[in-house]
Amino acid sequence: MRNLLLFLNRYNAFFLFLLLEVFCFYLIVNYNHFQRTQFLSSSGVLSASVLNAKSGVTDYFSLGKQNEQLAAQNSVLLDKLYNKEKVRYIYTADTTERDSSEVRKLYDFIPAKIINKSTLKLHNYLTINKGENQGLKPQMGVMGPNGAVGLIQKTSKNYSTVMTLLHKESRISAILKNNNHFGSLTWDGRNEFYAQLNDIPTNIKVAKNDTVVTSGFSDFFPANIMIGLVDSIWREPGSNFHTINVELSTIFRSIDHVYIIDFIDREEIEILESETINE
Amino acid sequence: MNNSIIANALRFLVLLLVQVLILNEIELHGFIHPYIYPLFILLLPFETPRWVQLLLGFIMGLLIDVYANTIGFHAAATVWLAFIRTTVQEVNKPSGGYEPEQRPLMFDMGVKWTLFYVGVSVLLHHFVLFSIEAGSFANVLSTLSKIFVSSLVSIFLMMLYQFIFVPKQ
Incomplete structure (x- = not known):
């Protein structure tokens, strides 16, 4: 201790010098914007790269949450998109007394996460984490970020199963976008990337890469939801219809978020139609 | 002694x-x-x-800073100047050493001694000052030429000051 004091005393000028300079640099960095940014940026190179690396790691931890947020946001956007557009339903099924310029909410989009799925069987299903408690019912349409996915098959309190397009019994009303001819989309069970569009008469010209979308003639889907692109066309001998191989836009193997389409007027239409048939 | 304090206080104010x-x-x-x-x-x-030199350097520098709105620049440079002043004096010591009644004025020490003393000190002071001002070593050449040219003018002014204000003794 005594030695330390002696040492300090001997070099007191030097220590005072250091003290004052440190104080000066404190002042410089605190009161001069340019010098502060210079100081911080040069000393910040290291910290910035460390922080970058850190966020590169920690970003992954929040991916689940961010996905949920994005899905929620997407459902809002889908809502706007399909309810604003003059959907086919307004002309085909809507009652005439309604002003056609009125934008009425026709569809609700409920985001859900896939918790289980199969793609390699003949009857492929998804299981999603929304159910009756969230307003889901059987026969509601399901779409993914890239297009149509399937229909709700069964619901429980908080979960539902979805019959995908990759299902032997699946049958969805689809149209060729450029000429509005409609047919039904089925799956032959062979390849998870292709489905088949039937019932297009042979006098209709179909070309490779024509777009196939939902027709809007069913209760399940709004019109114009992407299904896929025409991949190949052939004609079974003796048939008057094309058989069209459609490359699906949804890759079922990699999909993990979907939106359930709740068609608000469905019950009304069903009652109306059943009454008409029973007459 | 009292005389010396008054003279230095006056010089402080004037400068x-x-x-x-x-x-x-x-x-x-x-x-x-x-x-x-x-x-x-x-x-x-x-x-x-x-x-005392260091503290006076700090005070002087800080006052200049306050007026020039460059808080800390001149304080840092002037504390540095006060610190190296002794070293420059040691290096510049005449062969017989300093006489007890001598002051580091041109009047006492002569032009040659003063030119060296002032020249080296001012260069060192300006070097620190302009380096801090530049903030980085991005434009070293421009900073160095600034230091050099400004130092020449500063040294000239300081010599001129000492020619004009000759102590009456």
Whole structure:
């Protein structure tokens, strides 16, 4: 201790010098914007790269949450998109007394996460984490970020199963976008990337890469939801219809978020139609 | 002794005012920034305690900073000047050493000694000052030429000051 004091005393000028300079640099960095940014940026190179690396790691931890947020946001956007557009339903099924310029909410989009799925069987299903408690019912349409996915098959309190397009019994009303001819989309069970569009008469010209979308003639889907692109066309001998191989836009193997389409007027239409048939 | 304190206090005021009121307004080509206030530190008596020199340097520098709105620049440079002043004096010591009654004035020490003393000190002071101002080593050449040219003008002014204000004794 005594030695330390002696040492300090001997070099007191030097220590005072250091003290004052440190104080000066404190002042410089605190009161001069340019010098502060210079100081911080040069000393910040290291910290910035460390922080970058850190966020590169920690970003992954929040991916689940961010996905949920994005899905929620997407459902809002889908809502706007399909309810604003003059959907086919307004002309085909809507009652005439309604002003056609009125934008009425026709569809609700409920985001859900896939918790289980199969793609390699003949009857492929998804299981999603929304159910009756969230307003889901059987026969509601399901779409993914890239297009149509399937229909709700069964619901429980908080979960539902979805019959995908990759299902032997699946049958969805689809149209060729450029000429509005409609047919039904089925799956032959062979390849998870292709489905088949039937019932297009042979006098209709179909070309490779024509777009196939939902027709809007069913209760399940709004019109114009992407299904896929025409991949190949052939004609079974003796048939008057094309058989069209459609490359699906949804890759079922990699999909993990979907939106359930709740068609608000469905019950009304069903009652109306059943009454008409029973007459 | 009292005389010396009064003389230095007066010099403090005069140099501060000259610097703040006149020289700070001069910016030749935005390149030459002459400074005369460091002369106050340089002309403090030899026997001034070092801690007093350092504190005076800090105060002087900070006052200049306040007027020039460059908090810390001049304080840092002037504390540095006060610190190296002794070393420069040691290096520049005449063969017989300093006489007890000598002051570091041109009047006492002669032109040659003063030119070396003032020249080296001012260069070192300006080097620190302009380096801090530049903030980085991005434009070293421009900074160095600024230091050099400004130092020449500052040294000239300081010598001129000593020619004009000759102590009456």
